[in-house]
Amino acid sequence: MILIFEQLLNGLQYGVMLFLLAAGLTLIFGIMGVINLAHGSLFMVGAYAGTYVAGVTGSFWLGLPAALLAAAATGLLVEALVVRRLYARDHLDQVLATFALILMFNQLITLGFGRQPVFTPLPAAFAGSVELLPGLPYPTYRLLIIATGLLVALGLYLLINRTRIGMLVRAGATNRDMVRALGVDIRLLYTLVFGLGALLAGLAGYMTGPISAVQVGMGEQILLATFVVVVVGGVGSIKGAFVAGIVLGVVDTMLRAFLPGMLRQVMPPSDADAIGLGIASMGIYLLMALVLLIRPKGLFSVGTGG
Amino acid sequence: MSILKVSKLVKRFGGLLATDDVSLTVEEGEIHALIGPNGAGKSTLINQLCGELRPDAGRILLGGRDITALSVPARVDLGLGRTFQVTSLLDDATCRENIAMAVQAREGLNFRIWDAVAGRARLWDQADAMLAGTPLAARSGTPVNDLSHGERKQLELLVALARKPRILLLDEPMAGLGHVESQEMIERLREIGAQTPMLLVEHDMEAVFALATRISVLVYGRIIASGSVAEIRENADVREAYLGAEDELC
Numbered sequence: 305m306i307l308i309f310e311q312l313l314n315g316l317q318y319g320v321m322l323f324l325l326a327a328g329l330t331l332i333f334g335i336m337g338v339i340n341l342a343h344g345s346l347f348m349v350g351a352y353a354g355t356y357v358a359g360v361t362g363s364f365w366l367g368l369p370a371a372l373l374a375a376a377a378t379g380l381l382v383e384a385l386v387v388r389r390l391y392a393r394d395h396l397d398q399v400l401a402t403f404a405l406i407l408m409f410n411q412l413i414t415l416g417f418g419r420q421p422v423f424t425p426l427p428a429a430f431a432g433s434v435e436l437l438p439g440l441p442y443p444t445y446r447l448l449i450i451a452t453g454l455l456v457a458l459g460l461y462l463l464i465n466r467t468r469i470g471m472l473v474r475a476g477a478t479n480r481d482m483v484r485a486l487g488v489d490i491r492l493l494y495t496l497v498f499g500l501g502a503l504l505a506g507l508a509g510y511m512t513g514p515i516s517a518v519q520v521g522m523g524e525q526i527l528l529a530t531f532v533v534v535v536v537g538g539v540g541s542i543k544g545a546f547v548a549g550i551v552l553g554v555v556d557t558m559l560r561a562f563l564p565g566m567l568r569q570v571m572p573p574s575d576a577d578a579i580g581l582g583i584a585s586m587g588i589y590l591l592m593a594l595v596l597l598i599r600p601k602g603l604f605s606v607g608t609g610g
Numbered sequence: 611m612s613i614l615k616v617s618k619l620v621k622r623f624g625g626l627l628a629t630d631d632v633s634l635t636v637e638e639g640e641i642h643a644l645i646g647p648n649g650a651g652k653s654t655l656i657n658q659l660c661g662e663l664r665p666d667a668g669r670i671l672l673g674g675r676d677i678t679a680l681s682v683p684a685r686v687d688l689g690l691g692r693t694f695q696v697t698s699l700l701d702d703a704t705c706r707e708n709i710a711m712a713v714q715a716r717e718g719l720n721f722r723i724w725d726a727v728a729g730r731a732r733l734w735d736q737a738d739a740m741l742a743g744t745p746l747a748a749r750s751g752t753p754v755n756d757l758s759h760g761e762r763k764q765l766e767l768l769v770a771l772a773r774k775p776r777i778l779l780l781d782e783p784m785a786g787l788g789h790v791e792s793q794e795m796i797e798r799l800r801e802i803g804a805q806t807p808m809l810l811v812e813h814d815m816e817a818v819f820a821l822a823t824r825i826s827v828l829v830y831g832r833i834i835a836s837g838s839v840a841e842i843r844e845n846a847d848v849r850e851a852y853l854g855a856e857d858e859l860c
Contacts, residue, residue: 468714468730475700475711482698485660486715486773487686 334540375506
């Protein structure tokens, strides 16, 4: 029981991480119609920039603004130099161009930091663990990630639903032509949304540093799952990204933690581990297929997208 | 001074001359109708006026100011309002929200992030004030998805008006309307036309003849005739080149 609760928390933590990435991706995809494969690179840039500054200054907290700034600045640069030229192109061009960006970012990071993974220090205040239930000590840092994710979710919710700029973002996701015809400079809106998405990706990248290795290619590992979250949640929907992120995070974690054990009851351990992990890594894709069968546009689809 | 003045506009697509030396004006208080058979280049012309397409030559002046090189949003800011041939609205938002979007855009507070709750309440009030006295007055809280086609056309017009344009470009506002809805729309356009000059692109001849103070006829990218309703009705070139079957004129 305690084990299940612990894995549930791990799933939640993975889920909010996916949400941080998916929120930006879904807005970029939903509003601008751009498939941005380089979103994972922004995640990586945030992680490296933050870790570097944290290493130099010796403070985890100084690394945080560095991560956000570096990711947002990189995002804005990428938007201005590359993505802006892709809005009117078809998806194949977008995939090719942003895939090229992945390769370039990976090489640049390799040049600067080498191939060895680097490690982000835990902030001192969150280095320990708390006993959530009797017999269940849980790392406070993971709780911090969960809290950060939920806080960002709340902030985004308020931004999207309660402010004027949020109204524009929603409108832009639903009907681009109309927003233009109202005299809104949609390019400025695009740049802003892209920057915000990059910032969140950087936040996710840096936060993930202390619990998993910061290395070249870290973005691509999580990007695939992020796209699944975007599709399941419904392109353009922040609410969808949140719900799908948490659900898929928990499902993925639970399957990985418990499926091999369950299969061991009915087959030899070595087979059970191999098959169990195999199925577990397919889990979220199976879930995606299922959701798309029932709701082809995802759980919370938004308008036509244009 | 003309509110809209188009002079010697040219647009080529490869070998096709889609806009051929087009000049026209829209004066204050005028409803200028632009008619022409399918493929005459009406949409190409409208798209150049709105800023979606760049002309190859010629100039477009809005209130005396050259807007030929300006972007779509910049033109809207200067007072160019439009509606689309296929209605363009936020389908899952309510009538009130659609208008509020336009009011907000007009106020130029597009990117003021923190003006949240109080500002929105005021926007709702302004939107409801615009809806009052129109056929949509009772539909303020209704999502666009639940509106009839005619109601959507009416709403799109209101959204364009909420931006307080100096001139309206209407791209087939009658398209797809039934007889009763058409009559309603003609009445609305007449009311609005008394305040705001219009360039009206329309196939529905009944509406054009009922509303227009002036008609220009576009054929193969070229304006072949321009004049009052009576003059266009009598014009032999128009009959031959455009209308073909004479009974369409009556």
